[in-house]
Amino acid sequence: MSRGIKLYYDLMSQPSRALYIFLSTNKIPFERYPIALRKFEHHTKEYQKNVNRYGKVPCIAEQNFRLAESVAIYRYLCREYPIPRHWYPDDTVHQARIDEYLSWQHLNLRADISLYFFHVWLNPRLAKEENAYKTERLRLRLDGILNFFEQEFLCNGKNNFISGDSISIADLSAACEIEQAKVAGFDPCVGRPHLSNWLTSIRELTNPFYDDAHKYVYRLAPEHILTPSVLEDEMKTME
């Protein structure tokens, strides 16, 4: 049964991609409303008045109900739709681990990747100069947070996923954040075999939607950063 979800999103936004993949993988029908961040469509008065008061993506609308913030949207969808429970398990400890990651992410993994992405990739395109010292400082932070993620959340490979043996909303959200670094020419997988394996698993479990959501990331990232399988699939779409 479709309840008429409208998704407002931009595939250049990490949480937009994650939500797009989540809805698609779980066969929840939705209407697509792309909002082009590069054209500042999220900053228009109309968008902020009629869709999302925060002026951000993603956002969903279901009749008169509108909800922003991907973490709040996942939880809402898991309550309202028949979604396999592994995405957000009923078990209290698993749920706590997922909540802990999703809360930690904002001012840590997400902040550090976004700062690097803005400084190295976006700012030069907005005619703001890149500062070599700042780039190096942000790169070190990014390295540190990814090492921490691999060590603490994936337990250096002992955990297949953040909350144990099954993929959850925490994994999908983290994967889409981490993919963003590739656009700025930073390969998160170098020297991190467990993170690399985990990223491959997320992709395999959610394809073809993962690749569809990441098509712009793949096009913008330098070739040497993409895995052979991604490159192969990308070439097929170009034939």
Add this chain to the structure above:
Amino acid sequence: MSRGIKLYYDLMSQPSRALYIFLSTNKIPFERYPIALRKFEHHTKEYQKNVNRYGKVPCIAEQNFRLAESVAIYRYLCREYPIPRHWYPDDTVHQARIDEYLSWQHLNLRADISLYFFHVWLNPRLAKEENAYKTERLRLRLDGILNFFEQEFLCNGKNNFISGDSISIADLSAACEIEQAKVAGFDPCVGRPHLSNWLTSIRELTNPFYDDAHKYVYRLAPEHILTPSVLEDEMKTME
């Protein structure tokens, strides 16, 4: 029934205060483990190994189970303890509104208040110079985010609380963030009557624990920022 919760906290940390008030108001017994941020006790290897891998406060431990991130901890406590439902209602729309605020908060209200607090109050105490231009820029951001909060979350007084008519974990969390600005000499209530009324309600509904948790905030904030009732109560404790 006490299940033996240990709370690791520092009353100078906003989410520590909120959790301390939440546990106390809801009569959940807990053992107190103060961690002095000013002495960098959260940075010790022992704390990070045995208590909180993130090296932050607050954190709870219950036998071998440890959980960080106040938002994850609230949800865990609301599942595991007999807590009045208004704190995190079962109703899906109320729950979504609370989740939306708690997710939005990290990179908005919390980030802007923390940046101001660090620059204006903490840095000079760590012998880092305050920069007048930066102070002004951070003050404008702080003004903007508090106006947005009053307008959008309290609907300029039409909503008594963030999710409607009852206090929830979103309100308590937001109030403790906003109180932090007072330490840095910034009065969030000036020109914001609805925010001021809302803050008074949160205090009244959770006292005496609210004042107990804010005792250092009250001592550090300039007098002209504190409400007459807070000053009166503070003077009583000094008699």
